[in-house]
Amino acid sequence: MSLSPPPTLTPLHVRRAEPAAAGIQSFELARHDGGPLPAFTPGAHIQVRVPGGAMRRYSLASDPSDLSFYQIAVKREDPGTGGSRALVDGVKTGDTLEVSAPQNDFALAPAAPSYVMIAGGIGITPMMSMARHLVSSEGKQFRLFYLGRTSAQMAFADELSGPAFRGRVVTHCDEGDPAKSYDLWPVLEKFKGAHLYCCGPRGLMEAVRDMTGHWPVSAVHFEDFGARQAPLATDTAFTVRLARTGTTHVIPADASILETLRDAGITVSASCESGSCGTCEVKLLGGVADHRDIVLTERERPHKIMVCVSRALTPELVLDL
Numbered sequence: 475m476s477l478s479p480p481p482t483l484t485p486l487h488v489r490r491a492e493p494a495a496a497g498i499q500s501f502e503l504a505r506h507d508g509g510p511l512p513a514f515t516p517g518a519h520i521q522v523r524v525p526g527g528a529m530r531r532y533s534l535a536s537d538p539s540d541l542s543f544y545q546i547a548v549k550r551e552d553p554g555t556g557g558s559r560a561l562v563d564g565v566k567t568g569d570t571l572e573v574s575a576p577q578n579d580f581a582l583a584p585a586a587p588s589y590v591m592i593a594g595g596i597g598i599t600p601m602m603s604m605a606r607h608l609v610s611s612e613g614k615q616f617r618l619f620y621l622g623r624t625s626a627q628m629a630f631a632d633e634l635s636g637p638a639f640r641g642r643v644v645t646h647c648d649e650g651d652p653a654k655s656y657d658l659w660p661v662l663e664k665f666k667g668a669h670l671y672c673c674g675p676r677g678l679m680e681a682v683r684d685m686t687g688h689w690p691v692s693a694v695h696f697e698d699f700g701a702r703q704a705p706l707a708t709d710t711a712f713t714v715r716l717a718r719t720g721t722t723h724v725i726p727a728d729a730s731i732l733e734t735l736r737d738a739g740i741t742v743s744a745s746c747e748s749g750s751c752g753t754c755e756v757k758l759l760g761g762v763a764d765h766r767d768i769v770l771t772e773r774e775r776p777h778k779i780m781v782c783v784s785r786a787l788t789p790e791l792v793l794d795l
């Protein structure tokens with residue numbers, strides 16, 4: 475167990491806030507004195523305090539070689555907890571936002587010979603920093619599959635259709651019709667040494683996970699936006715026993731194991747809190763988990779659990795904590 479202290483926040487100037495696509499707003503954030511921002515690597519995210527005080531996590535879309543600004547792109551989600559709406563509706567050019575230093579749970583593997591990126595909708599944001607970085611600096615091979623519903627909702631589409639990305643980017647819109655979904659199987663059928671990066675709606679990530687079961691686990695990377703899945707109507711309370719400390723904790727139907735342990739003063743390392751980064755992995759010593767992450771393989775699932783999202787199929791789970 476280790477403590478995760480709250481991030482230190484720095485006020486940054488919103489030098490530009492403008493639409494990037496239908497329902498998506500781009501924000502460029504810079505230091506008030508114009509100086510360089512803390513360095514980051516492709517795939518990194520920052521935490522932003524949105525109007526109203528809540529903290530939200532957003533991937534950086536900008537090229538890491540240009541530290542004069544950070545770019546984030548925010549989709550205005552109508553349902554949900556309102557963080558994105560507050561940001562899109564309430565923050566204008568010239569405002570100030572408090573942000574954390576960048577962190578990266580979705581880093582490009584430096585030794586990979588090539589990369590395959592699959593972005594669904596607003597999942598394009600971390601891929602933009604990766605693609606811009608690869609084009610501007612490394613010259614390594616990559617292919618980006620950018621999947622969306624309509625062309626009006628595809629942020630960065632103009633840039634990605636430009637000469638810098640020619641031959642490297644496939645964009646596809648399904649108009650909301652599952653029958654028109656892009657077929658990724660020819661891309662994923664054979665593992666050829668590339669590292670795969672996927673960010674987008676949960677359904678897309680689960681489909682990609684299922685199609686890459688034969689890839690090495692270390693070559694497949696997922697990222698989402700920390701959007702906690704809503705509790706299911708069928709969720710019930712269960713208990714968790716911590717084998718090392720001997721304490722037992724009741725996990726309510728509307729709270730995660732991670733949150734309940736946190737409330738009890740026990741903090742497990744965590745980052746995405748949405749089952750995609752693998753940081754909160756804990757050994758499962760007893761009971762059967764109801765796995766809701768997209769990280770663990772079928773082989774790992776009997777013995778490990780991601781405590782930020784997964785629950786129990788048995789009345790009690792025993793964790794190696």
Ligand code: FES
Nearest residue numbers: 745747752754782
């Ligand atoms: S904190 Fe990322 S998987 Fe749990």
